[in-house]
Amino acid sequence: MIEVRQNLHTHTNFCDGKNTAEEMVLSAVEKGMTSIGFSGHALTPHDTSYCMSAENTIRYRDELLRLKDKYSGVISIYIGLEQDYYSVSPLIKTEYLIGSVHYVYKNGEHIPVDESRSIVESAVDRLYGGDIYSFLEDYYKTAANIYSRTKCDIVGHLDLPEKFNADDTLFDRNNSRYVLAYEYAVKELISNNCIFEINTGAMSRGYTKQPYPHSNILRKIAQLGGKITVSSDSHDVSTIDYSLTEMLTLSKECGFTEMYQFGKNGFYSVDI
Ligand SMILES: [Zn+2]
Numbered sequence: 001m002i003e004v005r006q007n008l009h010t011h012t013n014f015c016d017g018k019n020t021a022e023e024m025v026l027s028a029v030e031k032g033m034t035s036i037g038f039s040g041h042a043l044t045p046h047d048t049s050y051c052m053s054a055e056n057t058i059r060y061r062d063e064l065l066r067l068k069d070k071y072s073g074v075i076s077i078y079i080g081l082e083q084d085y086y087s088v089s090p091l092i093k094t095e096y097l098i099g100s101v102h103y104v105y106k107n108g109e110h111i112p113v114d115e116s117r118s119i120v121e122s123a124v125d126r127l128y129g130g131d132i133y134s135f136l137e138d139y140y141k142t143a144a145n146i147y148s149r150t151k152c153d154i155v156g157h158l159d160l161p162e163k164f165n166a167d168d169t170l171f172d173r174n175n176s177r178y179v180l181a182y183e184y185a186v187k188e189l190i191s192n193n194c195i196f197e198i199n200t201g202a203m204s205r206g207y208t209k210q211p212y213p214h215s216n217i218l219r220k221i222a223q224l225g226g227k228i229t230v231s232s233d234s235h236d237v238s239t240i241d242y243s244l245t246e247m248l249t250l251s252k253e254c255g256f257t258e259m260y261q262f263g264k265n266g267f268y269s270v271d272i
């Protein structure tokens, strides 16, 4: 089996990551990676707590251009953004985009999906009369439109609400309403030719034992002929390559025979 030596989902201290872009590059080199793509959080005007300001977005690109040059011949560096559904359009030129849904918009409120379980539960009580599946249906309706909204290449952490459901007590992932909701999003995004990332970010931070998306969803994506890549959603130097190669074993079990990587001429498939 091949080894994964690329990660396209990387954060820095320009947004909510802990390390500088250069520290992330040096750590990737040390770990034997051949390329690293940065995906700083694009500006979401309603919540600036975790994303890059407009000024920081410009600095981010300038710094990545400097690093591309400095480490040319050592490691390939790619410039991306993680566009939220509610982000402003990209403020800089990028080489690829990850499109992610971090909020469900309901009655004038942006409910953060991945901040804490209690925020999700209280919002579901307050805005959905306690019906978690209505909330999840709204989440996947938004996710289904992430390509039309952002023109993303990669769909980020498709089933983000699983972050607080490792013990299966927030919702039942086999509930027919939940299954229908994610299947709709999967079909829509495959018709948009998106690549789904298998994201180990919640595993490396101890929230779950499964990547995003859960293997149930991965099997559906494989069955419908969807494309995948693997990424760590890394926020610090210790997690850049977290379980990436292991995800290929899971991918094969779920029915995939290839995965996608990014190079200077764009995305290309690799047999796994
Ligand atoms: Zn994200």
Ligand SMILES: [Zn+2]
Residues within 6 Å of the ligand: 009, 011, 082, 233
């Ligand atoms: Zn991210």
